[in-house]
Amino acid sequence: MRPPARRRAPPALLPLLTCSLAFALASEEVKKEATQSKNLEESDISREHGIDLKEIVFVIQSQSNAFHAQRAEQSKNSILKQSAALAQELPQVLLLHELSKQEGAWTILPLLPHFSVTYSRNSSWIFFCEEETRIQVPKLLETLRRYDPSKEWFLGKALHDEESTIIHHYAFSENPSVFKYPDFAAGWALSLPLVNKLTKRLKRESLKSDFTIDLKHEIALYVWDRGDGPALTAVPELCTDSVDARCATTGRSSLPLCGNPVKKEDIFVAVKTCKKFHGDRIPIVKQTWAGQASRIEYYSDHADSSIPTVDLGVPNTDRGHCGKTFAILERFLNLSHDKIAWLVIVDDDTLISIPRLRRLLSCYDADGPVLLGERYGYGLGTGGYSYVTGGGGMVFSREAVRRLLGGQCRCHSNDAPDDMVLGMCSSGLGVPVTHSPLFHQARPVDYPEAYLSHQVPVSFHKHWNIDPVKAYVTWLAPGEEDEAGPETRKGRKDEL
Numbered sequence: 001m002r003p004p005a006r007r008r009a010p011p012a013l014l015p016l017l018t019c020s021l022a023f024a025l026a027s028e029e030v031k032k033e034a035t036q037s038k039n040l041e042e043s044d045i046s047r048e049h050g051i052d053l054k055e056i057v058f059v060i061q062s063q064s065n066a067f068h069a070q071r072a073e074q075s076k077n078s079i080l081k082q083s084a085a086l087a088q089e090l091p092q093v094l095l096l097h098e099l100s101k102q103e104g105a106w107t108i109l110p111l112l113p114h115f116s117v118t119y120s121r122n123s124s125w126i127f128f129c130e131e132e133t134r135i136q137v138p139k140l141l142e143t144l145r146r147y148d149p150s151k152e153w154f155l156g157k158a159l160h161d162e163e164s165t166i167i168h169h170y171a172f173s174e175n176p177s178v179f180k181y182p183d184f185a186a187g188w189a190l191s192l193p194l195v196n197k198l199t200k201r202l203k204r205e206s207l208k209s210d211f212t213i214d215l216k217h218e219i220a221l222y223v224w225d226r227g228d229g230p231a232l233t234a235v236p237e238l239c240t241d242s243v244d245a246r247c248a249t250t251g252r253s254s255l256p257l258c259g260n261p262v263k264k265e266d267i268f269v270a271v272k273t274c275k276k277f278h279g280d281r282i283p284i285v286k287q288t289w290a291g292q293a294s295r296i297e298y299y300s301d302h303a304d305s306s307i308p309t310v311d312l313g314v315p316n317t318d319r320g321h322c323g324k325t326f327a328i329l330e331r332f333l334n335l336s337h338d339k340i341a342w343l344v345i346v347d348d349d350t351l352i353s354i355p356r357l358r359r360l361l362s363c364y365d366a367d368g369p370v371l372l373g374e375r376y377g378y379g380l381g382t383g384g385y386s387y388v389t390g391g392g393g394m395v396f397s398r399e400a401v402r403r404l405l406g407g408q409c410r411c412h413s414n415d416a417p418d419d420m421v422l423g424m425c426s427s428g429l430g431v432p433v434t435h436s437p438l439f440h441q442a443r444p445v446d447y448p449e450a451y452l453s454h455q456v457p458v459s460f461h462k463h464w465n466i467d468p469v470k471a472y473v474t475w476l477a478p479g480e481e482d483e484a485g486p487e488t489r490k491g492r493k494d495e496l
Contacts, residue, residue, distance in 0.1 A: 049145050049146070049147065049148055049149055050145070051124050051125070051141070051144060051145055051149055052088050052089065053083050053086060053088045053089065053090065053091045053137070053141060054088065054089040054090065054091055054122070054123075055091075055122070055123050055124040055125065055149070056091045056092075056123070056124070056125045056127055056140075056141070056144065057091065057092045057094065057115065057119050057123050057125065057126045057127065058076075058079055058091055058092065058093040058094065058127050058129065058135075059094045059096055059099075059108075059115075059126060059127065059128045059129075060072045060075050060076060060093070060094065060095050060096060060128075060129055060130070060131060061096050061106070061108075061128060061129065061130050061131070061184065062095040062096045062097045062098070062131055063096075063097050063106075063131075063432075063434055063435060064097045064432050065364070065370070065432060065434045066365065066368075067256075067258070067363045067364055067365075068097075068131055068434065069095070069097065071131040071132065072095050072097075072131045073095070075129070075131055075132075075133065075135075076093045076095065078134075078135070079091070079093050079135060079137060080093060082135075082136075082137035082138070083137055086137070086138060086141075092119070092123075096108075096111075099111060099114070100114075103380060103383070103384065103385055103386060103427060104212075104377060104380025104381065104384065104386075106215075106375070106377075106386070106435070107212050107215055107218075107219075107377060107380050107381075108128070108215070108219060109198070109202065109207060109219065109222060109381075110202075110207065110380075110381065112195055112198050112199050112202060113199045113202060113203065115195050115199075116192075116195050116196050116199040119192065119195075120192050120195065120196055123192055124144075124149035124191065124192055125144055125149060125189050125190070125191055125192065126189065126190045126192070126195055127140070127144075127187060127188075127189045128184070128187065128188050128189070128190075129184075129187040129188075129249065130184050130185050130187075130251070132185065132251060132252035133184075133185060133186065133187050133249055133250070133251055133252075134249065134250045134251070134252060135187065135248065135249050136247070136248050136249070139237065139246070139247070139248035140187075140237075140248040140249065142248070143235060143237040143238075143248045144189065147191070147233075149191050149192065149193075150191075150193060151191060151193060152191060152193050152194040152197060152229070152230050153189070153190070153191040153194060153230065153233060154182075154188075154189075154190060154191075154194060154220075154223050154229075154230045154231070154232050154233060155188060155189040155190075155232070155233050155235045155238070156181075156182025156183065156186065156187070156188035156189070156232055156233075156234070156235065156238055157182060157183040157186035157187075157188075157234065157235065157238045157239065157240060157450075158180040158181070158182070158183075158232055158234035159180065159181055159182065159183050159216070159448045159450055159451055160176065160177045160178070160179060160180050160181070160448060161176035161177065161179070161448065162176065162177065162445075162448060162449070163176055163445070164176045165442065165446040165447075166442065166446065167213055167214050167217075167441065167442050167446055168213075168214060168217050171217075171221070179220070179221075179224075180220065180231060180232040180234065181216050181217045181219070181220035181221075181232060182216055182219075182220065182232055183216070183240055183251075183450065183451060184215075184216050185240050185251030185454060186238040186239055186240045186249050186250075186251055187238050187248075187249045188238070190223075194223070194229075194230065197229070198222070198223065198229075201225070206381060206382070207380075207381030207382075208381060210378075210379070211376065211377065211378055212376060212377035212378075212380055213376055213441075220232055237249070239251075240253070240450075240453075240454040241253070241453075241454060251454050253454040253455065253456065254456065255356055255359050255360065255438075255456040256359070256360055256362075256363045257359050257362055257363070258362045258363035259362050260362060261355070261358040261359045261361075261362050262341070262342065262357075262358045262359075262361040262362055262366075263294075263358070264292070264293065264294035264295075264354070264358065265294045265295065265338075265340070266340060266341045266342055266366070267293065267294070267295065267340070267341075267342045267343075267344060267354070267357070267358065267361070268295045268296075268297075268332060268340045268342065268343050268344070269293045269295065269296040269297075269344045269346065269354070270296075270297055270299055270328045270332070270343065270344065270345045270346070271285060271296065271297070271298045271299065271346055271347075271348055271350075272299055272321055272324055272325070272328070272345065272346070272347055272348060273298055273299065273300045273309065273347075273348035274300055274301050274302070274316040274348075275300060275301055275302035275304070275316070276316075277348050277349075278300070278302070278304055278307060278309070281348040281349050281463070282298065282307055282348060284349075284463070284468050284469060285348060287469060288351060288468070288469060288472040288473075288476075288477075289351065289352055289353065289354060289472065289476065292353070292354035292355060292478070293354050295340065297310055298310065298348075299312050299324060299327070299328055300312075300316075301314065301315055301316040312324060312327040312328070312331075313327070314327050314414055315414065317414055317415035318415070319415045319417070320415045320416045320417035320418055320420075320421075321390075321414075321415070321418050322411035322412075322413065322414060322415065322416035322417065322418040322421050323411055323413075323414030323415070323416075324414070324418070325345060325390075325418035325422070326405075326410065326411055326418070328343075328345060329343075329396075329401050329404065329405055330405065332398075332401060333398070333401050333402060333405060339398065340398070341366040341397065341398055342361060342366060342395060342396070342397060342398070343395070343396045343397075343398070343401060344357065344393055344394070344395050344396075345390070345393070345394045345396070346393045346394075346459075347390065347391050347461065349391075349461065349462055349463050349468070350391060350392070350393055350459060350460075350461050351459060351460045351461070351468060351471060351472045351475075351476055352393055352458060352459040352476065353457070353458055353459070353476040353477075353478070355478050356438070356456060356457075356458045356476075357393075357395070357458055360436065360438065360458060361395070364397070364434075365397075366397050366398070366399075367397070367399060368397060368399055369397060369399045369400040369403050369430075369431045369432070370395070370396070370397040370399075370400055370434060371388055371394070371395070371396055371397075371400050371422070371426055371431055371432070371433050371434060372388065372394075372395040372396075372434045372436060372439075373388035373389065373392055373393055373394050373395055373435075373436065373439045374388065374389050374392040374435065374436065374437070374439040374440060374441055375387070375388060375389075375433050375434075375435035376388075376389045376419075376423075376441075378420060378423070385423045385424050385426075385427035386423055386427065386433040387419050387420050387422060387423020387424070387426070387433060388419060388422070388423065388433055388439075389419050389441045390418060390419040391441045391442075391461035391462065392439035392440050392441045392459045392460070392461050393439055393458070393459045394419065394422070400426075400431050403429055403431050404422065404425055404426065404429065404431065407425065407428070407429040409421070409422070409425030409429070436458070437455065438455060438456065438457050438458040438459070439457075439458050439459045440457060440459055440460045440461060441461050442460070442461060442462060443460055443461070443462050443463075443464060443466055443471065444460055444466075444471055444474070444475055445466060452475075457475055457476065458476075459476070460475065460476070
């Protein structure tokens with residue numbers, strides 16, 4: 001079901017692809033996939049295309065944060081070590097965060113012209129993977145040899161929406177499962193002819209200056225180009241689990257841990273609320289995750305001693321909550337005792353696992369400027385900025401708060417979007433936004449089951465048409481999965 005009308009996306013977020021594009025897409029895409037499958041069977045699987053490793057350019061979707069850069073470097077070394085064992089000329093292995101100083105480089109599309117100019121003459125494939133993607137290089141080479149590199153190919157592990165969702169602007173609302181997009185954790189590939197075609201399009205028409213919300217879906221939309229480009233071809237060897245021996249890739253599914261988890265006392269949790277939600281949302285917070293937090297305060301437009309809430313003197317607004325959030329930042333920096341290392345700001349309808357957050361934060365330097373959560377982008381094609389979306393939870397190191405406030409970052413109005421204002425400020429002040437896919441701006445039902453199945457999530461957001469207590473128990477409650485992988489959660493389909 002769709003959320004109530006009052007919760008619809010604002011006009012600025014409305015469709016990259018309007019619902020009318022669902023017109024006859026189901027039948028057209030089925031025909032196209034069938035044709036591609038037939039061509040593959042007749043011409044490609046029957047013979048191997050003799051590409052060598054040097055014709056593959058590996059691009060690791062890395063980040064500049066020290067923890068992530070180190071993980072990416074380890075993945076790069078693994079690829080090169082395996083390649084050297086094959087006694088072939090080594091492939092190019094690139095780290096995304098080193099390729100460009102451009103703010104929007106993580107969205108990949110702006111870098112396609114560079115790939116086209118630099119690699120189109122001697123390379124056949126650009127293979128993208130995440131820092132955590134484990135690659136069996138010999139098997140990947142064998143897999144790519146099944147596809148004719150002179151043709152336009154978009155390869156990956158296929159995901160699809162089970163129902164239309166706000167994070168994809170309700171695209172293909174009449175048949176959400178018809179459109180496939182890649183699971184980045186399994187790796188995905190573009191043939192150079194397709195890279196060249198996309199580059200020509202980019203030169204002809206610049207990228208739109210709008211929102212980047214779910215990159216994997218939006219890249220698939222751009223490649224598909226309303227039917228003028230290829231749909232994603234599902235490749236069974238690109239995997240996110242290791243149960244199948246034929247897998248050329250797998251996605252690491254355990255929660256990171258770097259030493260001991262951060263102490264509860266080193267995390268201050270600020271819950272944004274307002275008087276009208278004191279009676280229904282705050283009881284859910286207290287029934288689910290609040291007991292895991294050692295230091296927690298509820299910030300409202302009304303002082304209620306029964307909760308208790310802190311009245312920040314900022315009136316409630318129906319849109320953004322910039323005034324309230326900046327009052328919280330000031331209070332944390334100037335009034336919190338013992339110089340607590342981490343601040344977490346959540347909405348009153350955010351569900352979060354504090355034990356998992358403590359484990360995750362062990363991998364980040366609390367003395368540096370860390371701004372962590374689910375990354376969105378605004379206007380990245382025209383010099384915009386990245387930001388951590390608020391509903392999934394915004395995590396700040398004390399140093400990040402100090403730099404943001406010290407840099408005169410302020411709200412132009414109380415109802416400005418707090419997460420976007422912070423993103424704009426962090427971009428200008430050189431405070432990097434660090435992305436974690438374990439934070440979620442939407443509900444569990446808004447993500448494909450196959451995508452969540454290899455995660456140990458840290459947060460979800462919104463109570464629309466779900467039982468939030470059940471969602472918390474299903475996905476976030478402390479249990480064995482905090483020490484092991486998500487395989488201990490198998491069978492939890494009912495909340496999806």
